[in-house]
Amino acid sequence: MRLFLLAIALVFLPAPLISAAQDRPPAQTVEAKAALLAASCSGCHVRAPTKDGFPSIYGQPAAEIRDLLLSFRSGAREGTVMNRIAKGYDNAEIELLAHFFATQGGPQ
């Protein structure tokens, strides 16, 4: 149960709260890195999108988000602004983002 609550903490509270351990587990730094990268995305993408709004990216499978970002980046998929944005991220960053949004759950 504690592990489950801890996982939620890493998702909802981007900055690590636990500082008791001397050696910070790498997972927390990875989560923090993902949360920082993802911060700009919520400028447009909301949890509960409306009909003509930006699509929801929260709680979608990581593989789907990754594929979407990669196809925006390559131009295989035509967006309006996403092609230009996706080009700004490398594969590792896209992987981080995909997993971050996948764990964020659906609309509140």
Place this chain on the structure above:
Amino acid sequence: MSSAPNTPSRRRFLGTAAAAAVAAGLPVQLKAAGSPARVVVIGGGYGGATVARFLLAADPRIHVTLIEPNRALYSCPFSNAVIAGLKPYSMLRFGYDGVAATGVRLVFDKATRVDPAAKTVRTEGGQVFSYDRLIMAPGIEFIWNAIAGYDEAAAEIMPHAWKAGPQTLLLRKQIEQMPDDGVVAIAPPTNPFRCPPGPYERASLIAYYLKKHKPRAKVLILDSKESFSKDLLFRRAWKELYGDRIEWHGIFDFGPVIAVRPKEMVLVTEKREFRVDVANIIPPQRAPAIAQDAGLADETGWCPIDPVTFESRLQPGIHVLGDASIAGAMPKSAFSANAQGKVCAMQIARLLNGEAPIQTKLINVCYSLVAPHYGISVAGVYRPGEGIIEEVENAGGVSPTHASEKFRRREAGYAESWFRTITEQVFG
């Protein structure tokens, strides 16, 4: 200084009871001394309101105080639509109840003096706030009389409407009341300034209004630059939608507007004078006095910052974000301020927890409406470079020069969606 901060329900903001329970149950180790860190935020605009509430999201133990003179913000984004009579003024107004509900302590007062050595902020109302870290998001101030004759009094006759509120309504009224064959002049400043595409979106939507209601009237842009944001897109769209209704002159045509005579409604350039019916002067800008007086600004008038943490390069312990900062390649926009606010909040939470900040990337997207259903955008992805924020190469850019009506319509829809998203996130 007052003692206990507000502690309204943070559960609401954290979103789930589980997360709140976790936050309560984890060991607290915020400072060596054991007392929670105090962060003061100056400015409740898109940058300040964002960083304040996201600091609490990152670490609910931080005591966050937001000092803002006005009880509500009037949004500059979408104010052009109000000026053109397309949207109601009420749509621009955002109160701070949502921000306060997250646990941020709102202080409706004007910060007048920062003492970086003593780490205090004094206000007009006589309050004194001590801080462990200070975040300044004070926006811009105008450099009065940089254009001879354009002072605060002149702005009541020739509005800038570059801070939304009464100025927005003033400009709207003037456009409604102008003669049917009149001229609206817009005089944009040199770079850098708040909202690079803003003057041109304004020209576009005013032209939309004039085409419908005063078809013999014109918009005259007397620019102090030789080019502007999204200019190819704007100029093509102007021709397509408005014919000759918008006349843009770059700096090489007449020179910049160097003086005004408000009572005569005259704008003076190097080569000639223009008598107009409505004059929208957008004067040169700089970081406001609260930042200048604290030693945060350099000779450019803006505040240099660390590109990872937004900490001032001139005063340690003070962070600057939004329009007042030198954010390198990032434009001075609400989107930028909001993105910077979220990132800065997380970095400061890390610093307060004794952790190193993490290099990351930020995004800016600026939507402009050339007409209600014709939207264009400019986007950029940014990362910390050599001491300054740089644009990621081969990314970003403007909307395609050639695009279908459907594409332009979609971007116009996204412009409205963005406004709903961001204002809900920041003020909701």
